[in-house]
Amino acid sequence: AQKVTQAQTEISVVEKEDVTLDCVYETRDTTYYLFWYKQPPSGELVFLIRRNSFDEQNEISGRYSWNFQKSTSSFNFTITASQVVDSAVYFCALGSYTGANSKLTFGKGITLSVRP
């Protein structure tokens, strides 16, 4: 069974602080994908990153960076110098592919509030 745990439920920071959102996953699959999505107050789901299980290289995109560690089944997301516009719910998700089945299993999300 696939499972994604986002232990932090709500995080509040002051603008310009760095913040790390944790994600731990469980799967028996050898091939899988990990995703992060952002859901701003407007409600849409915004894709941030996809990482496959064979690629443990960390990634940086502007103020965003991701740390994938297969040994600890974690895929953490760091926002550097946070801004008010980063306020949103952030979801980590695990993509599983069994035969013709493919689906995303989501964590419960982390609500990030960035105060000016």
Add this chain to the structure above:
Amino acid sequence: DTAVSQTPKYLVTQMGNDKSIKCEQNLGHDTMYWYKQDSKKFLKIMFSYNNKELIINETVPNRFSPKSPDKAHLNLHINSLELGDSAVYFCASSQDRGTSGYTFGSGTRLTVV
């Protein structure tokens, strides 16, 4: 052009009514999905269709019936609506069994009163 479009964006209806939500994708993807986001923001898959064939049905009440007339469309019909059906419903699509990622629609907020 919106890649995955859902209509309507908002739907308010009374208990016991039947309603439909429509979804269309113009990405040429072969798989489409319905996800439900409950009041606690938890997102869970309901159905997936691959080339008009039902692939995943995740213990959803049979009051919910997806229909895929072609691979670009996946509609969700809900009979005898209940208060607990109030949620945001997201349509999504993917290619290559999702290995290239998933594209979500903007969601339909259903409120049952």
